[in-house]
Amino acid sequence: MLNRSLLTLTLLLAFSTNTLLAEKICPSCDKTFDDSIKFCPQDGTKLNELSRSDVVIFEFKSLPEGATIRLNGDRVNKNNVSLKLGRTYKLEIEAEGYKNSLFVVSPQENGKIIVEPYMAFLSPEENRNIKINAIANVQYGDMIEIKAGVYSVGSNRGNLDERPVRRYETKGFWMDRTEVTCAQYKKFLEDIEKHGHKWCHPNESKNKNHTPYHTYAWAQKFSWLNGQPPYGMDDYPVVLVDWFDAYSYANWAGKRLPTENEWEIAARGITANEYPWGNNFSLDRCNVNEAPMAVGSFPKGATPSGILDLAGNVCEWTATAYDPSPTNASIFGGKYGLPIVKGGSWDDNAKGCRSAARDNKRSPYHRSTTVGFRCVSDNPPKMLTPGK
Secondary structure, eight states: OOOTTEEEOOEEEEOOOSSOOOEEEOTTTOOEEETTOOBOTTTOOBOEEOOTTSEEEEEEOSOOTTOEEEETTEEOOSSEEEEETTOOEEEEEEOTTBOOEEEEEOOOSSSOEEEOOEEEBOOHHHHHHHHHHHHHHHHHTOEEEEOSEEEEEOOSSSOGGGOSOEEEEEOOEEEESSOOBHHHHHHHHHHHHHHOSTTSOTTSOTTOOOSOOOSSGGGGGGOOBTTBOOTTOTTSBOOSOOHHHHHHHHHHTTOBOOOHHHHHHHHHGGGTOSBTTBSSOOTTSSBOSSSOOOTTSOGGGOOTTOOOOSSBSSEEEEEEEOOSSGGGOEEOOSSSSOEEEESOOTTOOTTTTSTTOOBOOOOTTOOOTTEEOOOEESSOGGGOOTTO
16 A cells, blocks of 8 residues: 555656647757647757657656746646657656655657656755745845935924935845845755755854844744744745844845835835825834734735835844934944934834834844834845855
């Protein structure tokens, strides 16, 4: 009896004896094409007619729903392919929830051949890691361009350290659409484990542990175990990360932390809104509830350019050191002073979620369920390679 964790996949090989093949084959790459095509689209070689005497029809049966089939690396879009006798082919089958099945087919003689490879089910951990990687791969490049120009930052109606309203010129940059998620951060931790701390800030503690955790009971739900984020939080913003964690991740991702001014102009836009969406606070546009939520849960709170969660959910580390006078603010060097946090969190109110508000009470070693981060880049996302 077959193990219940395996799926039997039956593949039938049979010669075509009753139908005339309406296909051609490339003598160079062995790929088959419709009879109407005369030259190989891949290399320009003239195609040859397929003869019934030197090919077999490879028919796929009992495949898992949604399975992807690749023959010599090319995706097969029908349930059978023509294979030439005497040639060797690599067949790969992928299906969600199963380990990839890879084997070699070499049709050699007339008749039928039954091939029964086994596709083993993925373990829950393997299946989860695949899904985490899929989330992360999409989010790495999901960035919004902030155009070059002159923008207004600061406020004359908020706290004293927000004054005065001033003009800031930027050459333009790209900002992550959402906060960095647990799925994205997991890839960073894996590379730190493999390659060491080459992306880290020079002033961070030697061999620092970048795993999100806290010993307090209220933080256990968000602490990571064995390099894995809390279950069900793969697309939640990563929290329990200090400033050095955020800096190192950004550097690993080929990005950087935003300055306070960059963060603020991304949130306020050319109209210098109080909030990312406008000048009136709204509970249905940001997360100011009881805990962090999945990124993008409040699409109505997007900026006009499409950036999400710049108010509420988690507040965000920046690269700027606090100074009571914002015109004197400078880049945080990792030793002296306090880095500024922006945006307000799930634990804030309307005042704290204003885009001009400045949170200056966080040590760079501070870990909290209310603090996460996002990154910016001077280059478009297609030019970025995490871990490079």
